[in-house]
Amino acid sequence: MKFSMFILLLGTLAVSCQFNETGEKKADDKIVNNDTVTVDLNLKVGEELFKENCTSCHSIHEKIIGPPLYYIDTLSRQWVYAWLKNSQQLIKSNDKEANKIFNDFNKIIHPAFNFSESQIDNIVNYISNKRKMDDHSPPWIRNNSH
Numbered sequence: 001m002k003f004s005m006f007i008l009l010l011g012t013l014a015v016s017c018q019f020n021e022t023g024e025k026k027a028d029d030k031i032v033n034n035d036t037v038t039v040d041l042n043l044k045v046g047e048e049l050f051k052e053n054c055t056s057c058h059s060i061h062e063k064i065i066g067p068p069l070y071y072i073d074t075l076s077r078q079w080v081y082a083w084l085k086n087s088q089q090l091i092k093s094n095d096k097e098a099n100k101i102f103n104d105f106n107k108i109i110h111p112a113f114n115f116s117e118s119q120i121d122n123i124v125n126y127i128s129n130k131r132k133m134d135d136h137s138p139p140w141i142r143n144n145s146h
């Protein structure tokens, strides 16, 4: 009698473990395969990185210490990677754009960031998405100064 109760208990445990496993797997799959969720998560990551690392000097539409960044998705992505990784190296390599923006902003030395390319992609996508949303806001709340 005792023994069969034990077997029953083991069986129940095995069954509930299995359920847990499939449950978790399904939740993961949903995040990975659902484009909307993935895009939203990446934009959220981009927003956080931007707010933590860039907004002390940059806004999307206004010039602060650095230029506004609404046009960041029109710059070559390879250039943006190189700029954020080590702008001084880019300037010293005689890159025309890097020297121009450096001189235009009184040779303020840009901070160097140890970001992965996908983190930078997230920041760029967040900014360009935000700019598009702002531009698509109804005319009565749209700021027409840009």
Ligand code: HEC
Pocket: 049, 050, 053, 054, 055, 056, 057, 058, 065, 066, 067, 069, 072, 080, 083, 084, 087, 097, 101, 102, 103, 105, 106, 107, 108, 109, 110, 111, 113, 123
């Ligand atoms: C300490 C202030 C400061 C911080 C922080 C900062 N920037 Fe800048 N950024 C500048 C300045 C100033 C310039 C103009 C060039 C120069 O003088 O270095 C610039 C230039 C740029 C440019 C080049 C724009 C162009 O038209 O070529 C990009 C892109 C850029 N920043 C992106 C970023 C991003 C993304 C972050 C956050 C990860 C960031 N910056 C953080 C001050 C800053």
